[in-house]
Amino acid sequence: MLKQLLAATALAATLVGPAFAQDADTVVATVNGETITLGQLIAMRQGLDPQTTQGLPDAALWDLMLDQMVRQTAVAQQAQPLSKRDTAALEIERRAYLAGSVLEKVAGAEPTEDELKAAYDQAFGGETQPKIEYNAAHILVKTKEEADAIEAQLKDGGDFGAIAAEKSTDPTSGPNKGDLGWFQPEQMVAPFADAVKAMKKGEISAPVETQFGWHVIKLVDERETQPPKFDEIKDQLAVQVRRDKVQAEIEKRVAESKVEKTEGLSPDLLGKTELLGE
Template sequence: MLKSLLAATALAGAAFGGLPAFAQDASTVVATVNGESVTLGQMIAMRQGMDAQTTQGLPDTALWDLMLDQMIRQTAVAQEAEPLSKRDTAALEIEKRAYLAGSVLEKVASAEPTEDELKAAYDQAFGGQTTPKLEYDAAHILVKTKEEADAIEKELKGGADFGTLAEQKSTDPTSGPNKGDLGWFQAEQMVPPFAEAVKALKKGEISAPVQTGFGWHVIKLIDSREVTPPKFDEIKDQLAVQVRRDKVQAAIEKRVTESKIEKTPNLDPALLNKTDILGE
């Protein structure tokens, strides 16, 4: 009777990848490669990390065989790296930290945002705005001195092309190569002197030189438009993404703030170039 029961249990296990039913846990060995174990836990973790399109339509048996074959090959090749070099050890530690940090933050981001959190994000984004707001599309040429800005203004009045001058003379590394274009923005997003100058311009007009903490600007208003804030229900999905991002950022800041961090002083940044420290 006991033998029959054990035989039935073994058969049931065989239906699940050939594993005994009473031994199926994360440490269950599914294969060994030169004495190194490949475990059921590793297989499941690998399965969780696979793209859904890769596994779509594959029966469990085929997926099992495919994954186990890959795990065996990977293990056999990886063993050639033993003993680990300093470079390999350092790289694996980086990968470990990245994975564990990602795992922690994934749990933070997985929580479904509440309605109150979504509404708070909406209010933060639009500040209770119910009426249309003006947005501006402008370009600028940024230089260091008023003399340079005056010279640029003179060239523009003489018929020079604004975009060409921006590419040639603007010190703004972002907008300069793009003919000075700043894209669409609301005036409140800019420093006050710049914002006031933009609001005073008509479409196509170019400002006199304007000074801010960044230098001297010559500004051209390309266009303006009225923008009505979207309704709450229309952007709930986007708000959920933002809430999750904010939670992740807050979790990072909290953990860093609570950590005891000690930086070794007086290390030369040029040490980054001493690749020989890692050896072969």
Template sequence: MLKPLLAASAILAGGLTPWAVMAQDADTVVATVNGDTITLGQMIAMKEAMGHDAAANLPASALWDLMLDQMIRQTAVSQVVKDDLKPRDAAALENERRGFLAGVALERVAAADPTEEEMRALYDKTFNGEAGPKTEYNAAHILVKTKEEADEIAKQLKEGADFGTLATEKSTDNSGPNKGDLGWFQAEQMVPPFAEAVKTLKKDEISAPVETQFGWHVIKLIDSRDVQAPGFDEVKEQIALQLRREKVQAEIDKQVEAAKIEKTEGLNPDLLNDTKIFGE
């Protein structure tokens, strides 16, 4: 009985300060350096940033001492310039702060698990609710601005001109250097007039000129194939990731739309190269 009583007496007298009797939270001070505090929350955040592997082989006490020593050193050195930052350094620090805060905000949006209903809806939208075979097409095209140009190209092709050569020479989009090849796609991925034309073609057949909002196309079907759409469980993780990305983008759009944005007009973009502006 004597030892517990002595221990209690020592605690009450201020002789012992065990962790068990201290209120500990993120603001608990673990050290001060010239009055600047280092907190338990900062220590934990630093450990999380290190990653599991970096700390896995160290006993807790050794890791504590190592981290605290590093933070004390950083604090002491940072105090040299804390109140005397050069304009360049202040700008860089503000950029890091802005980027960090934006990252925190978007991480909170992405952290929420998509619901089963949301994932099913995206699956149905992506695969049209079908798990059976779907047709994919491999086609090439020559895209030009006017119907007259497209008609002339169609005429040359009928006379035996090489499709790939004409695509390289005439096509106005970035598929030209690849002989007009668009790779494999499903019809739903293309604009309706283009998709409908592709569906009617047989292998190696060339279409009459087709108009879309991008211009006039002459299309050649290289090949087609049936592919099996994946089951929901096969793509569940990818769908969840896609939903998170969409929610993050929606949050960005929402906040930008709600923000009062005033751009200063008349500034010369060449100012980006004027490092003398910092006056250093």
């Protein structure tokens, strides 16, 4: 009797085991013959915001995702046969997803201490001395004659901010009364930076010429700044290291690729949506 029971148990395991083998290709449902797999559900869950699934039992989440995928599949089947536009759009999505997957792995690696220190040295160059930052405003015009007239107007008591808002051609600072905010000299073109460094707080410069035109500058304030300590900005450095790795990977892959561009095609073709059958 015991032998018969053991034999029956072994036979049941033989029959049932393969039917319940679970891998990414395990079919969890079919819609008009099209399969939905366990791997697809797992990938779908990985793409969900954890906050949306927090506290939701696995059984309930399973039912919700499977129901959504069944609905999605049933509707998507109505797109067959695919139009040229659908085919093109799916190929774009495929490339974008795969590229993102590759770069996500590159960015996912935890930066080493040496990489973080190298990023710090690159950003701050081993600086130990304080640097001077300036807060200035300017009025930018096209000609020296305009700049001279503005300088004269300011000497007669004209309001710098009002004149900047009215006459400055700088689209960013002009509407903000010429305010440039805080900056370090190396962030500005040389003639502008040299003029600022030679000024005293509250002083207005004579017209200064750069490749952008003629500037009348007002030095609002200046201050000393110390470079941040390494330990204080490790998180920011880690982000920068990851960005640099991603950019380097992109440049590497492009450089190693054989790229052949078709010559003679007009950019006007971008507007020919009829080529997609629309």
